[in-house]
């Protein structure tokens with residue numbers, strides 16, 4: 001028996017589009033995909049962060065390209081998808097990892113807060129999938145990973161817009177997987193619990209009543225790399241029979257029925 005591992009993730013040479021690559025989770029996903037030999041297209045609005053990430057990937061020997069965009073603008077998403085396909089030939093992997101923070105009591109949140117959350121998450125995912133699916137269908141293969149969040153199942157009263165979007169992302173992704181499962185497309189959702197990130201810190205800092213709980217969950221926090229590792233496995237042929245699932249990435253806070261059972265403390269999303 002050979003001592004050399006024989007499992008290959010089989011991702012080398014593929015192209016991925018990571019929307020939200022300037023964020024904590026998107027950055028980790030892009031870096032790990034690039035490490036596997038994937039050419040990664042990095043999208044977000046923050047050109048400086050994307051450029052720094054591109055440089056890091058390139059210094060590590062990977063390939064990354066930047067496509068700055070405001071994904072709340074439908075035309076920008078369509079044009080970006082077209083440009084990426086024109087330059088790389090295809091997009092086989094799509095990872096959606098965007099959000100904005102709308103935190104507050106239900107009675108204080110405005111229609112604008114809800115609209116902003118809707119546009120920055122659910123509609124980004126809808127538009128990007130609509131933009132890349134024709135190319136994936138033409139190629140006869142494609143993998144979509146949508147990042148939702150645990151609050152899609154266990155609502156946080158202080159962050160209802162984000163949680164509502166996550167519940168919608170879970171359902172949307174399952175629907176997409178059902179619709180295209182016979183055409184070589186897989187679509188799965190990852191629902192992280194609290195992840196060590198500036199985003200989590202910012203949300204937690206606003207939830208003053210739960211300040212002590214924040215400390216108690218720190219040891220149980222995941223890292224952006226934990227999410228990235230799940231993404232890389234899910235998009236690889238190793239997970240070729242896994243389709244339409246919502247994968248809880250929360251260190252074991254979810255029971256067999258998919259219900260969050262442990263005291264979640266701060267619910268980031």
Ligand SMILES: NC(=O)c1ccc[n+]([C@@H]2O[C@H](COP(=O)([O-])OP(=O)(O)OC[C@H]3O[C@@H](n4cnc5c(N)ncnc54)[C@H](OP(=O)(O)O)[C@@H]3O)[C@@H](O)[C@H]2O)c1
Pocket residue numbers: 019020021022023024025026043044045046047049069070071072097098099100120121147148149150162191192193194195196197198199200268269
């Ligand atoms: N961190 C957590 O604890 C946690 C827990 C559960 C779920 N999640 C989910 O995981 C995903 C990523 O979270 P994160 O922690 O990485 O958050 P983050 O660091 O705040 O990243 C959010 C990303 O969304 C992008 N974005 C927002 N609006 C955009 C727009 N209009 N156009 C293009 N890009 C836009 C941001 O890019 P620009 O700023 O460059 O535009 C950034 O790259 C989100 O869906 C979040 O809800 C996070």
